[in-house]
Amino acid sequence: MTMQDFLSLEDGGYISPDQAAALNRDLAAKALSDIAPDDRQNVLDYLLNAMAINSVEYDIREKIDALIMDLQS
Template identity: 90%
Template sequence: MKLQDFVSLEDGGYISPDQAAALNRDLSAKTLSDIAPDDRQNVLDYLLKAMEVNSVEYDIREKIDALIMDLQN
């Protein structure tokens, strides 16, 4: 799953564990400017939950943390 797939999901859409892993990888390569302002809160909410439930692979956590910080500012 890519960022564009994620932002086009209907409210309450389901993401499988494999899709979440792919989305996390895709997001780890993104910067704030890659995410439309209208989608930023949704992406932030997703990333915070992904980190909370420990579903982000260790090798990309630093990049995800940096993106979270950018999204929160």
């Protein structure tokens, strides 16, 4: 799943564990400038939840943390 796939989900849409892993990897490669201002809160909410439930793979956590910090600033 890509960020665009995620952003096009309807409210209450389901993301499988495999889709979440792919989405996390896609987001780890993104910079703040890659995310439209209107989509940033949605991406931030997803990432905070993903980190809270420990579903982000260890090798990309640093990049996800950096993106979260950028989204929060």
